Amino acid sequence: MPLEKIRKGAWAMKSILKGLVGVSVLALSAGAASAATLDDVKSRDALKCGVSQGLPGFSNPDSDGNWSGLDVDLCKAVAAAIFDDASKVEYVPLSAKERFTALQSGEVDLLSRNTTWTMSRDTQLGLNFSVVNYYDGQGFMVRSSMGISSALQLSGAAICTNTGTTTELNVADYFRANNMDYELVAFEKADEVVAAYDAGRCDVYTTDQSGIYAQRLKLTNPDEHKVLPEVISKEPLGPAVRQGDDQWLNIVKWVHFAMVEAEESGVTQGNAEEMKGSDNPNIKRLLGTEGEFGTAIGLENDWGYRIIKHVGNYGEAFARNVGPDTPLKIARGQNALWSNGGLQYAPPIR
Amino acid sequence: MAVTTAGESAPRVALLNDPKIRAWIVQILLLVVLVWLTYVGIQNMFANLQAANIASGFGFLNRNAGFAISQSLLEYDQATSTFGRVFFVGLINTLLVSAVGIVIATILGFVVGIARLSQNWVVSRIATVYIETLRNIPLLLQIFVWYFAVLRLLPGRRDSLDMGFLGQLNISGWYAPKPVYGDGINLVLGALVIAIVAIFFISRWARKRQEQTGETFPVFWTSVGLFVGLPLIAYFIAGMPLSFEYPEQGNFGPRGGARIYPEFIGLLLALSFYTGAFIAEIVRAGILGVNKGQTEASHALGLRNGPTLRLVIVPQALRIIIPPLTSQYLNLTKNSSLAVAIAYPDLVSVFAGTALNQTGQAVEILMMTMLTYLVLSLLISAFMNWYNAKMALVER
Ligand SMILES: N[C@@H](CCC(=O)N[C@@H](CS)C(=O)NCC(=O)O)C(=O)O
Numbered sequence: 001m002p003l004e005k006i007r008k009g010a011w012a013m014k015s016i017l018k019g020l021v022g023v024s025v026l027a028l029s030a031g032a033a034s035a036a037t038l039d040d041v042k043s044r045d046a047l048k049c050g051v052s053q054g055l056p057g058f059s060n061p062d063s064d065g066n067w068s069g070l071d072v073d074l075c076k077a078v079a080a081a082i083f084d085d086a087s088k089v090e091y092v093p094l095s096a097k098e099r100f101t102a103l104q105s106g107e108v109d110l111l112s113r114n115t116t117w118t119m120s121r122d123t124q125l126g127l128n129f130s131v132v133n134y135y136d137g138q139g140f141m142v143r144s145s146m147g148i149s150s151a152l153q154l155s156g157a158a159i160c161t162n163t164g165t166t167t168e169l170n171v172a173d174y175f176r177a178n179n180m181d182y183e184l185v186a187f188e189k190a191d192e193v194v195a196a197y198d199a200g201r202c203d204v205y206t207t208d209q210s211g212i213y214a215q216r217l218k219l220t221n222p223d224e225h226k227v228l229p230e231v232i233s234k235e236p237l238g239p240a241v242r243q244g245d246d247q248w249l250n251i252v253k254w255v256h257f258a259m260v261e262a263e264e265s266g267v268t269q270g271n272a273e274e275m276k277g278s279d280n281p282n283i284k285r286l287l288g289t290e291g292e293f294g295t296a297i298g299l300e301n302d303w304g305y306r307i308i309k310h311v312g313n314y315g316e317a318f319a320r321n322v323g324p325d326t327p328l329k330i331a332r333g334q335n336a337l338w339s340n341g342g343l344q345y346a347p348p349i350r
Numbered sequence: 351m352a353v354t355t356a357g358e359s360a361p362r363v364a365l366l367n368d369p370k371i372r373a374w375i376v377q378i379l380l381l382v383v384l385v386w387l388t389y390v391g392i393q394n395m396f397a398n399l400q401a402a403n404i405a406s407g408f409g410f411l412n413r414n415a416g417f418a419i420s421q422s423l424l425e426y427d428q429a430t431s432t433f434g435r436v437f438f439v440g441l442i443n444t445l446l447v448s449a450v451g452i453v454i455a456t457i458l459g460f461v462v463g464i465a466r467l468s469q470n471w472v473v474s475r476i477a478t479v480y481i482e483t484l485r486n487i488p489l490l491l492q493i494f495v496w497y498f499a500v501l502r503l504l505p506g507r508r509d510s511l512d513m514g515f516l517g518q519l520n521i522s523g524w525y526a527p528k529p530v531y532g533d534g535i536n537l538v539l540g541a542l543v544i545a546i547v548a549i550f551f552i553s554r555w556a557r558k559r560q561e562q563t564g565e566t567f568p569v570f571w572t573s574v575g576l577f578v579g580l581p582l583i584a585y586f587i588a589g590m591p592l593s594f595e596y597p598e599q600g601n602f603g604p605r606g607g608a609r610i611y612p613e614f615i616g617l618l619l620a621l622s623f624y625t626g627a628f629i630a631e632i633v634r635a636g637i638l639g640v641n642k643g644q645t646e647a648s649h650a651l652g653l654r655n656g657p658t659l660r661l662v663i664v665p666q667a668l669r670i671i672i673p674p675l676t677s678q679y680l681n682l683t684k685n686s687s688l689a690v691a692i693a694y695p696d697l698v699s700v701f702a703g704t705a706l707n708q709t710g711q712a713v714e715i716l717m718m719t720m721l722t723y724l725v726l727s728l729l730i731s732a733f734m735n736w737y738n739a740k741m742a743l744v745e746r
Contacts, residue, residue, distance in 0.1 A: 097703055101712050104404065125710040126404040156600045158507065158522055163690065163699065164707030168417045172428045183522070184418035185613070187693045188703065196693065199501040200521050201612065203602045243403045 037109050037241070037248040038082070038298050046088045049075035050108035053093040053190065056214040057322040057330075058114050058134075067091045071112040073317040074133055074239055077255045078110060080310035081303040095188055097164035100125050103240060110252060111240040114208060116166045121240070130253040132238045133314075135334040135343050137231035138170050139209040141216060144226045146203065151230040155180035160193050160202035162186065167207050170233040194218045208235045213328045250297045257346035258304045261286050262313035264337055264346065269312035272305060285349045293349055304349075314344060395713060410709045411437070417704055419695045421611050433705050440697035441722060447617055447696065448683040448726075454622035455682060456675075459629025464659070466634050477630065484627040490688055492624055497616030497692040504612065507603035518597050518604045523615070525607040527594035534588030541584035542577075549573040613694040617686065625682045632674045636667035668741050676734035680727050687723075697722065 041047050051059035051071055059069040067075075067089075076086040092108050103111045104126055114136075115121075117129040142148050151174070161167050163186040175182050185202055187193045194215050197205040205212065209231065216222045239252050262268070265283050267275045276287050284290035287305040294301035311317060315337075322330045336342025365371055399406045411434035418428040422439045423446065425431075431439075466477035484492070501521055505511050510520040518525040549572075556567040585592065597607035640663050648658040690699035702719040706712055 097707050100707070100710060104402065104712075120710070123403075124405040126399075126402040153601070156605055157602045160693075163704045168704065169708065172417050176429050182418065183420050185420060185693045186417075186695075186699075186704065188690045188699070192691065192693070195498065196501070199498065200506050201501055203507060244401075 037245050038251065041082060041109055045083070046090045047075060047079045047082065047110065048090045048092055048108045049078075050092050050094045050099055050102055050111040050113055051075070052113045053095060055114060055190065055211060056217055057326060057328045058210065058214065059091075059093075059112070060214075061091075061093075068321065070134060070317055070321045071114060071237075071239075073311050073321065074112045074252075074256060075110065077259060077307045077311045078252060080306045081251065081255050081258075081299055084300075084306045084310075086310035095164070095190075096162050097188055100127065103127060103242060106242075109241070109248075114211065114237045115240055116208075116235045117238050117240075118166060126243050127240045128243050128249050129238050129240050130249055131256040132236040132343075133256055134210060134237040136208045136210050136235040136237050138167055138206060138233040138235055139212050139231055140228040141197075141205045141212045141225050142203060142228060144224055148228070151228045151232065152178060152180075154182065154204060156182070157203040158183040158185060158201065159204045159206055160185045160187070160197040161206050162190055162193055163188050165207070166233065166235065171206055174232045190215065191218075208237070210237075210322065210328075210330065213322075213330060217327055247298050251299065254297060254349075255303075255307060256314075258286060258307050258349070259311070259314040259317065260337070260344050260346035261349060262304070262308050263315040263344075264339065267308055267313060269308060269310075269316055272308040276305065282349070291350075399713065405709070405711060406713065407711075408714055410711055410714075413709075415705065415708070417708065419700055420693075421609070421614060421695055433701075433709065436705050437697070437701050437718065440695060440700040443695050443700075444683075444686055444689075444697040445726075447614060447621065447689070447694065448686050451618055451621040451625065451682050451686065452679050454618070455625040455629055455678070458622060458626030459678075460633050462626060462630035463633025464637070466630060467637060481627045481630050484624055485631075489620065489624050489685055490691060493617060493620040493688055493691055496620040496623075497613065500612050500616045500619070510604055515594075517607050520603055521612065522603065523612045524610040525597035525604045526610060527596050528606070528608040530593050530595050532589075532591035532593065534591040537588040538581050538584045538591065541580040545576045545580040548576055548580075552576075611694070613689075613692050616692055617689050617694045621682050621685060624685075625678055628678050628681075629675060632671055632678065633667070636669075636671035637663055639670045640666045665741070669738075672734060672738045672741060676731060676738075679730050679734065683726055683730065684723065 049072075051067065051069075054060050055069070057069055059067060059071045061067050072089075072091070075089045075091070079088045080086040082088075092102065094102050094108075094111075094113060099111055099113055099115065100121070102108050111127075112133075114134070116136075117132065121127060122129050140151050140154070142154075148154070154175075155178075159171060159182050161171065161184065168184070168186060171182070171184070185196060187196065190211075193205065193207075196202060198219050205215070205225075207215070209227065212227055216225060216227075219225060239256070241249050241252055261282070262272075265280065265286065267283060267286065272287065275283055276289055278284065278287075281290065285293060285304075287308070288294055288301035288303060292301060294303040297303075300306075312320070315332075318332065318335060319325065322328045324331065332340070332342060334343045336344065338345040396406055412432050414429070415431055415433050415436045416428060419426055419436070419439055421443060423442050424435065424439050426435060426439050462477045462480055465473050466481065468474045468477070504519060504521040507520050507522055510518040510525070512518055515527065517527050552567075552572060553569050556569045560566055595607060597604035599605075644662055644666065645658055648662040653661065686696055687698040689696035690703055693699075697719060702715055706715045709715070
């Protein structure tokens with residue numbers, strides 16, 4: 001276990017240094033947020049995408065260093081829209097703690113890392129959120145053998161979690177509101193949280209429910225743990241970009257909407273080519289056979305077609321990465337299309 | 351310096367050519383440029399922060415933090431405590447693990463350093479293996495190993511080991527009995543202070559007497575007697591004003607009592623053993639640096655090995671040992687910032703980590719954190735320099 005982690009570079013000082021580099025970039029660069037991110041990405045011929053350090057289903061590298069996941073698919077879709085090539089992405093793994101500084105300082109162009117959209121993050125960090133690619137909420141996991149059936153029985157428990165997350169704050173609110181006390185054991189890296197919980201240091205593991213399902217797979221005996229029914233917060237997870245570059249914000253926003261729109265109109269990776277011949281005006285505008293929607297955001301008109309051809313629609317990405325046929329076995333729930341009773345809704349392309 | 355006799359004046363030189371004045375001018379110019387650069391840098395930074403719409407300023411220090419911290423020696427309540435308080439909680443946790451770590455590492459270093467020079471083959475081999483292994487494994491790895499070893503060793507939260515009057519022990523740490531002070535505890539504390547003062551004067555008097563007459567006085571045992579005896583007498587006179595609160599059984603294991611957290615223990619052990627290995631080498635070098643003739647002379651005077659080491663070798667070796675020891679102390683303090691890896695709430699973890707992330711004010715928080723480490727390092731250096739000067743050879 002540990003050697004592996006050293007290689008992953010867990011040095012705390014290193015992360016301070018990273019922060020410092022970020023800060024000094026902020027201090028010394030002439031104009032902090034260089035306006036045209038799209039131009040930078042094009043001239044670099046790669047999109048720098050900030051992802052997690054390994055969260056199965058969302059952003060996770062395999063043994064060959066190939067990244068996959070729902071958040072990774074958003075990176076790929078943006079790259080596909082720009083380059084007509086979903087592989088032109090440089091993934092930058094970031095801990096919860098490092099992620100915002102990395103985006104602010106320009107180390108990444110786009111943060112796509114199970115990050116909750118909150119008002120303070122949207123308004124005080126010089127960042128912009130715009131879409132939610134996964135509606136989530138915070139939950140608790142405990143050992144089944146403890147005989148606990150509700151989070152309200154957790155007074156006095158030791159709770160393991162990640163630092164620098166909304167999780168820390170929600171748990172504080174929840175326990176305070178219910179007049180319960182707890183002991184917080186907060187690690188920087190998700191792997192240590194899991195290891196400490198697995199070793200029995202904590203009674204409870206808490207994070208976004210999606211994260212719980214993903215991290216549970218890393219436990220010695222995943223079946224001996226259960227997720228409590230309470231969901232104590234709203235965790236709308238979505239991509240973030242720097243403020244001051246509206247074009248770039250639009251690109252990221254509409255790439256996500258295009259994926260949702262494609263699912264709604266029945267355009268899939270398999271039939272995208274064929275759908276180019278469709279008479280449906282919605283599909284024509286999406287795939288760029290009609291209108292100038294691509295050029296309006298600085299891309300080619302077939303931007304939508306490129307996304308679906310390389311990555312697929314939202315439903316496909318969901319099913320492939322976190323859906324019922326994956327180890328995570330997550331139902332669509334709130335992430336179903338609005339027309340199926342969920343919250344995923346894309347404004348019209350017109 | 352040139353000697354000038356009265357009446358004879360030094361040859362006149364142009365002011366600019368006077369090397370002294372020149373040096374001053376250069377220094378002042380340099381300083382002006384430096385201050386100016388810093389000023390421009392900071393100006394630019396705040397302008398950039400504003401342009402990027404990133405909040406700045408120190409107002410956040412008065413805002414509620416809203417997150418919990420496990421180990422805190424200060425009063426800390428997640429609902430009402432501010433980010434300013436988080437800073438101090440983190441700082442004190444850093445100071446605590448560093449201070450205790452320095453003490454243990456020093457003791458360990460001296461014991462192992464001397465052991466490595468031992469004539470006993472087994473002892474010196476063990477010391478060598480310890481030093482060579484620990485010095486060559488990255489500290490972060492050692493921290494993980496110690497922490498998870500500590501966790502593995504201890505029983506589960508619900509199967510605490512009951513240690514009777516010592517409290518309970520489990521994977522969440524040691525739930526030690528917590529002292530509860532009653533009325534009259536001041537008498538006991540007073541007695542303790544008196545004992546310490548008395549010990550100080552007795553040892554001074556004993557040293558003087560020995561210098562003058564050569565007679566020794568059992569200072570050590572007298573001190574122990576005073577230190578334990580006086581407060582004990584006061585304790586009974588005051589009607590035993592000290593009781594202990596024991597942890598009780600809760601739903602998830604023991605609750606209450608004074609807690610020693612496994613994160614603290616893991617970090618402390620890793621820092622002490624790692625730094626101890628370096629100190630051992632410094633001690634060995636220091637002892638080898640004392641001329642062998644000193645040992646022989648001491649033996650010739652009839653001193654045995656123990657007193658020779660204590661009275662002749664170590665005091666001289668200390669002069670060689672202290673300067674490099676200082677940098678080990680600095681290293682240990684700075685290395686304690688690896689704490690976040692195992693959830694020990696030190697300054698870097700709770701302030702430059704959690705607080706930074708919750709407020710997003712990287713610039714202010716990192717500046718405060720760096721400044722704090724700088725001040726800490728300077729204080730340690732200053733103290734060690736003073737100690738070094740005190741130990742320096744006094745020619746008589
Ligand atoms: N959504 C929350 C929590 C995000 C978070 O960092 N969760 C952890 C626990 S699931 C994580 O992603 N760990 C993976 C990693 O650090 O690589 C937030 O934005 O603050």
